[in-house]
Amino acid sequence: MSIKQVMVVGAGQMGAGIAQVCAQYGFSVKLNDIADEALEKGKAGIEKRLARSVEKGRLAEEEQQKTLENLSYTTDLNEASTCDLVIEAIVENMNVKTSLFKKLDEFAPEHAILASNTSSLPITEIAAVTNRPSQVIGMHFMNPVPVMKLVEIIRGLQTSDETYQSIKDMTEKICKSPVEVNDFPGFVSNRVLMPMINEAIYTVYEGVATPEDVDTVMKLGMNHPMGPLTLADFIGLDTCLYIMEVLHEGFGDSKYRPCPLLRKYVKAGWLGKKSGRGFYTYEN
Ligand SMILES: CC(=O)CC(=O)SCCNC(=O)CCNC(=O)[C@H](O)C(C)(C)COP(=O)(O)OP(=O)(O)OC[C@H]1O[C@@H](n2cnc3c(N)ncnc32)[C@H](O)[C@@H]1OP(=O)(O)O
Ligand SMILES: NC(=O)C1=CN([C@@H]2O[C@H](COP(=O)(O)OP(=O)(O)OC[C@H]3O[C@@H](n4cnc5c(N)ncnc54)[C@H](OP(=O)(O)O)[C@@H]3O)[C@@H](O)[C@H]2O)C=CC1
Numbered sequence: 001m002s003i004k005q006v007m008v009v010g011a012g013q014m015g016a017g018i019a020q021v022c023a024q025y026g027f028s029v030k031l032n033d034i035a036d037e038a039l040e041k042g043k044a045g046i047e048k049r050l051a052r053s054v055e056k057g058r059l060a061e062e063e064q065q066k067t068l069e070n071l072s073y074t075t076d077l078n079e080a081s082t083c084d085l086v087i088e089a090i091v092e093n094m095n096v097k098t099s100l101f102k103k104l105d106e107f108a109p110e111h112a113i114l115a116s117n118t119s120s121l122p123i124t125e126i127a128a129v130t131n132r133p134s135q136v137i138g139m140h141f142m143n144p145v146p147v148m149k150l151v152e153i154i155r156g157l158q159t160s161d162e163t164y165q166s167i168k169d170m171t172e173k174i175c176k177s178p179v180e181v182n183d184f185p186g187f188v189s190n191r192v193l194m195p196m197i198n199e200a201i202y203t204v205y206e207g208v209a210t211p212e213d214v215d216t217v218m219k220l221g222m223n224h225p226m227g228p229l230t231l232a233d234f235i236g237l238d239t240c241l242y243i244m245e246v247l248h249e250g251f252g253d254s255k256y257r258p259c260p261l262l263r264k265y266v267k268a269g270w271l272g273k274k275s276g277r278g279f280y281t282y283e284n
Helices: 013-024 036-055 061-070 077-082 094-107 123-127 161-173 189-205 211-222 228-235 237-251 260-267
Strands: 005-009 028-032 071-074 085-088 113-116 136-141 150-155 177-182
Touching (some): 005 013, 005 077, 013 028, 036 071, 077 094, 085 094, 094 113, 113 161, 123 136, 150 161, 161 177, 189 211, 189 228, 189 237, 211 228, 228 237, 237 260
Parallel strands (some): 005 028, 005 085, 113 136
């Protein structure tokens, strides 16, 4: 199937990045969010990043212009009716995602593929609420989307080979590297990454070291580009907690229990960079 028109649902840090990259590589993209304010913020972020790429000589002004023309913004989900692909990037919560997928199944044309950027939730379960489970798939981008090369492609139990091939081709067209994984909690990326972040939080919780020192150990000792607590703040502590809960529940293994300090911070509204405070403080 040839994909031309794409809708991205959720204009947060992931959705805005996904919309930008798809538009840069020639797809016509509608970015959707329930809130006008979120759309405005997403749009401003895209325009700022494109302008910076032109300044740095990475993007020609003509390409910047074309990318901007390829993008439109809407709070009306009905506009999915003209799309070949919808990529969902809203909050990491199964109930919220399944209620959105039911609506998308109603609004999107019969041939359209419905993809989720979920970090950890079962694609098979999301697909099961639609009447097109063979056309539902995981398309898991990494943060920051314009920089990171990987897209994990997750096949649900009923995902067809045709759907998989279309998404693999699309991933290559936007210059990312696809890796195929099966539908298990956290897939590969977050099954490996998130327990490390959770363990780093435990070292702070147990007073082994300060956040700064934990991050320094991993940066200078293991050559990680960011320490795990900076990375947790960057991902969003709410998202980190949701992922740990999915791993814990999905595998029923206590090794995935979320650190109480992570729960406490999320309850306090300390969600990391996006809320201005997490393990560190930020001026947004
Ligand atoms: C939770 C999940 O489900 C899955 C996930 O995504 S897990 C998270 C995966 N991501 C990571 O692990 C990221 C780890 N960190 C890094 O790789 C790097 O720190 C980084 C690429 C984010 C920043 O790199 P850096 O060298 O430390 O900083 P910096 O010099 O400011 O940035 C390098 C380039 O990245 C780009 N960049 C940085 N942050 C960006 C952002 N938020 N959005 C877009 N571009 C960004 C900039 O364009 C910058 O290039 P210029 O200087 O030319 O503008
Ligand atoms: N953060 C990360 O590093 C990564 C996250 N992901 C996944 O991507 C998804 C989004 O994460 P992220 O971008 O960080 O989250 P953000 O909180 O930055 O953005 C989510 C956006 O979706 C909006 N939204 C919520 N519900 C709906 C809805 N029903 N319809 C339309 N928009 C809605 C939110 O609006 P409002 O704020 O008003 O609620 C917000 O603007 C999650 O599934 C997450 O697990 C995947 C890879 C990496």
